[in-house]
Amino acid sequence: MTSPKVKLEDIEIQLLLEGIYRYWGYDFRNYAFSSLKRRVQNFIKIEGYTSVSELQARVLHDSNCLERFLLSLTVNVTSMFRDPSFYLALRKEVIPLLRTYPFIRIWHAGCSTGEEVYSMAILLQEENLYQRCRIYATDFNEKVLQKARTGIFSLKLMQDYTQLYLKAGGKESFSEYYTAAYDSAIFRASLRENIVFAQHNLATDSSFNEFHIIICRNVLIYFNQTLQKRVHELFYNSLCSFGILGLGRQESIRFTPHDHQYQELVKGEKLYRRLN
Numbered sequence: 001m002t003s004p005k006v007k008l009e010d011i012e013i014q015l016l017l018e019g020i021y022r023y024w025g026y027d028f029r030n031y032a033f034s035s036l037k038r039r040v041q042n043f044i045k046i047e048g049y050t051s052v053s054e055l056q057a058r059v060l061h062d063s064n065c066l067e068r069f070l071l072s073l074t075v076n077v078t079s080m081f082r083d084p085s086f087y088l089a090l091r092k093e094v095i096p097l098l099r100t101y102p103f104i105r106i107w108h109a110g111c112s113t114g115e116e117v118y119s120m121a122i123l124l125q126e127e128n129l130y131q132r133c134r135i136y137a138t139d140f141n142e143k144v145l146q147k148a149r150t151g152i153f154s155l156k157l158m159q160d161y162t163q164l165y166l167k168a169g170g171k172e173s174f175s176e177y178y179t180a181a182y183d184s185a186i187f188r189a190s191l192r193e194n195i196v197f198a199q200h201n202l203a204t205d206s207s208f209n210e211f212h213i214i215i216c217r218n219v220l221i222y223f224n225q226t227l228q229k230r231v232h233e234l235f236y237n238s239l240c241s242f243g244i245l246g247l248g249r250q251e252s253i254r255f256t257p258h259d260h261q262y263q264e265l266v267k268g269e270k271l272y273r274r275l276n
């Protein structure tokens with residue numbers, strides 16, 4: 001049996017999420033509760049509050065506190081060519097399909113600081129398709145998008161990224177894509193030419209175009225089933241016939257209401273093709 005204290009904290013968190021939604025418009029009410037609760041508790045400790053209610057009073061009145069809170073609530077971890085076999089599968093199985101389109105619209109939903117999007121831009125350049133593409137890279141967090149727009153990442157990471165790039169079937173020398181300056185790697189501006197970085201909230205916003213590919217990796221795992229269902233609905237309705245959906249390692253289309261409307265394109269790589 002849970003203690004009254006624990007129950008009270010759960011109620012406080014629900015009230016906090018309701019307040020943030022009603023006042024600021026950010027909807028965390030259908031995020032997976034246990035991991036969200038851990039993050040709230042952690043934030044309270046770091047900021048030195050004594051209860052969730054104290055945090056609520058603060059976050060509703062202070063936009064700076066809200067900004068810090070938003071960043072602490074979500075996991076923003078990402079990497080270039082994360083799970084390289086996914087990119088290899090894209091190269092081998094998806095690129096030939098894309099070649100049949102005169103113009104290609106791609107949506108990276110929940111793109112975090114952009115590493116995934118730059119990886120896609122590099123892959124498309126190497127396959128001579130980039131000029132035909134428009135990539136929409138979205139996240140609900142403006143802070144991470146600001147970083148993504150700069151195309152500047154830590155130089156320290158470049159050794160690891162080079163290995164991942166090679167495993168992903170990279171064709172050039174990875175260092176061609178960036179210039180080193182002090183401890184930063186500044187990626188070529190030409191990679192950004194056809195990318196639009198914009199705010200979009202998967203919990204509240206609707207579709208904004210029709211896409212040939214939607215990539216949304218390592219985002220749905222943080223949502224409960226209600227929100228996952230909403231997002232699958234959004235993706236299905238935003239994909240063109242025979243469009244491609246790419247999910248993260250621990251995510252799947254299986255057991256969702258749209259299961260039967262997709263065919264698994266590459267086994268194990270979470271790449272699905274809309275059937276009609």
Ligand SMILES: C[S@@+](CC[C@H](N)C(=O)[O-])C[C@H]1O[C@@H](n2cnc3c(N)ncnc32)[C@H](O)[C@@H]1O
Nearest residue numbers: 074075076078110112139140201202203217218
């Ligand atoms: C773990 S990162 C994944 C980044 C990248 N897709 C990858 O796989 O490397 C999760 C991202 O989802 C974003 N996110 C969380 N909730 C969101 C929502 N409701 N709408 C849009 N993005 C959201 C977070 O801001 C974060 O940048």
